[in-house]
Amino acid sequence: MTETVTTTATTPTPHPEFPMARASGCPFDPPPALREQRNGEPVSRVRLWDGSNPWLITRHDQVRALLGDPRISADPTRPGYPHRDAGAKARAETRQTFITMDDPGHARLRRMVTAPFAIKKVEAMRPAIQKIVDDLLDTMLAAPGPVDLVEAFALPLPSLVICELLGVPYDKHDFFQKHTKVLVRRNGDPQEVIAASEALIDYLQGLLADKLAEPGDDILSDLATKRVATGELTAREAAEMGSLLLAAGHETTANMIALGTVALLQHPDQLALLRDSDDPKLIAATVEELLRYLTIVHSGRLRVALEDIEVGGVTLRAGDGVICATDIANRDPELFADPDRLDLTRDARRHVAFGFGVHQCLGQPLARVELQVVYSTLYRRIPTLALAAGVDELRFKHDGVIYGVYELPVTW
Amino acid sequence: MRVKVDQPKCVASGQCVLAAPAVFDQDDDGIVRILVDRPEAAHHEDVKESVAVCPAAAIWVEEEE
Numbered sequence: 001m002t003e004t005v006t007t008t009a010t011t012p013t014p015h016p017e018f019p020m021a022r023a024s025g026c027p028f029d030p031p032p033a034l035r036e037q038r039n040g041e042p043v044s045r046v047r048l049w050d051g052s053n054p055w056l057i058t059r060h061d062q063v064r065a066l067l068g069d070p071r072i073s074a075d076p077t078r079p080g081y082p083h084r085d086a087g088a089k090a091r092a093e094t095r096q097t098f099i100t101m102d103d104p105g106h107a108r109l110r111r112m113v114t115a116p117f118a119i120k121k122v123e124a125m126r127p128a129i130q131k132i133v134d135d136l137l138d139t140m141l142a143a144p145g146p147v148d149l150v151e152a153f154a155l156p157l158p159s160l161v162i163c164e165l166l167g168v169p170y171d172k173h174d175f176f177q178k179h180t181k182v183l184v185r186r187n188g189d190p191q192e193v194i195a196a197s198e199a200l201i202d203y204l205q206g207l208l209a210d211k212l213a214e215p216g217d218d219i220l221s222d223l224a225t226k227r228v229a230t231g232e233l234t235a236r237e238a239a240e241m242g243s244l245l246l247a248a249g250h251e252t253t254a255n256m257i258a259l260g261t262v263a264l265l266q267h268p269d270q271l272a273l274l275r276d277s278d279d280p281k282l283i284a285a286t287v288e289e290l291l292r293y294l295t296i297v298h299s300g301r302l303r304v305a306l307e308d309i310e311v312g313g314v315t316l317r318a319g320d321g322v323i324c325a326t327d328i329a330n331r332d333p334e335l336f337a338d339p340d341r342l343d344l345t346r347d348a349r350r351h352v353a354f355g356f357g358v359h360q361c362l363g364q365p366l367a368r369v370e371l372q373v374v375y376s377t378l379y380r381r382i383p384t385l386a387l388a389a390g391v392d393e394l395r396f397k398h399d400g401v402i403y404g405v406y407e408l409p410v411t412w
Numbered sequence: 413m414r415v416k417v418d419q420p421k422c423v424a425s426g427q428c429v430l431a432a433p434a435v436f437d438q439d440d441d442g443i444v445r446i447l448v449d450r451p452e453a454a455h456h457e458d459v460k461e462s463v464a465v466c467p468a469a470a471i472w473v474e475e476e477e
């Protein structure tokens with residue numbers, strides 16, 4: 001039995017298990033039990049794989065307030081932290097990057113890599129991203145259909161972009177895609193998870209050494225020459241940071257492209273709106289709405305309370321685990337009218353798909369530009385794009401940290 | 413309306429620049445900079461949106477007469 005930090009009087013009814021299952025046949029909506037939770041007791045305890053009972057937070061305003069609260073920690077080595085599974089728990093002990101640190105350590109490290117993600121720098125990459133998209137689509141269209149959109153397009157795009165930015169040779173992509181996949185799978189074998197994580201770090205450490213000898217214009221060269229050479233970071237810390245950016249750049253955008261395509265194809269009226277418009281405002285709004293509607297980070301944001309915190313009449317005690325369910329928060333009717341409707345014309349900018357607080361996604365400006373280019377190009381260039389399999393035949397990533405589809409067969 | 417920022421709090425997410433490009437910019441490291449601290453009325457809504465979407469509570473406004 002794992003001992004849990006139970007401070008308030010508990011009721012005899014067992015806490016619901018987390019994560020909860022989505023409804024069969026409904027690939028886009030969050031689990032119905034999660035919705036019931038929000039409608040009933042929006043702050044309540046759940047039960048995790050290890051028997052611990054963290055709090056689940058489901059309302060948008062409360063999720064935002066908590067994720068922005070300095071009395072809450074993202075450090076998985078603290079007792080009470082709600083580990084996603086045994087693999088994630090094991091890995092947390094071997095490696096600390098800024099996403100798992102609190103300020104001031106978090107701010108110090110994060111600021112070392114914020115420069116390339118500033119809006120103007122990312123905007124300047126738009127033509128290069130457009131070119132990658134066009135080239136990938138040329139190649140895809142030259143093949144006889146059906147093709148797997150994930151393999152032909154959704155994954156190579158973000159992979160090429162993040163490799164370029166980091167200064168990682170793209171021809172190694174089989175190697176790091178393989179390891180990244182292990183890291184984003186739920187319930188992976190802990191030893192396998194650590195091995196994958198270490199393999200990536202080793203590889204990047206080698207690359208950092210090369211960059212020190214022969215720097216280029218990329219993030220790893222910057223880290224090598226400005227941080228490792230000066231002793232500000234150890235080579236391992238720099239490699240951990242590189243592996244975080246590499247992995248984060250892969251699975252997220254790729255799944256937004258593939259799953260977003262499934263969603264749009266299932267909503268032809270919305271797709272038509274997008275296809276017939278070249279208004280950058282509608283395209284930007286499309287990206288925000290799909291981020292809100294799909295919220296592919298569906299395993300919640302995990303935290304632990306450092307002090308007693310009062311939320312919606314409930315007191316979270318210091319040391320209690322907290323799961324902020326950003327997916328159901330993004331379907332909160334208090335903020336988004338008719339939240340289960342995909343509506344590209346709504347203002348969805350206050351979604352929390354990138355999280356909230358100091359840990360909000362660092363790569364979001366890049367993700368936005370990539371998705372804007374994709375969504376404004378793909379369906380216009382291939383107006384006849386269609387699924388080559390029934391939606392019920394697709395394999396959805398119910399078991400992933402990031403939701404999406406494993407493959408997406410399409411024709412045109 | 414007077415716009416205030418707290419740069420040490422900023423996490424360089426760029427949300428403010430997207431919501432109110434006439435009022436906010438980022439320095440070379442992505443940290444928020446104010447372009448005009450007393451924006452025209454036409455930009456007030458955008459500034460309020462920036463305050464709402466800033467993840468780090470690094471922006472706020474003080475109302476003036």
Ligand code: SF4
Pocket residue numbers: 417421422423424425426427428429438442443444465466467468469470471
């Ligand atoms: S939105 Fe907030 S955190 Fe993001 S760049 Fe602007 S001030 Fe900084």
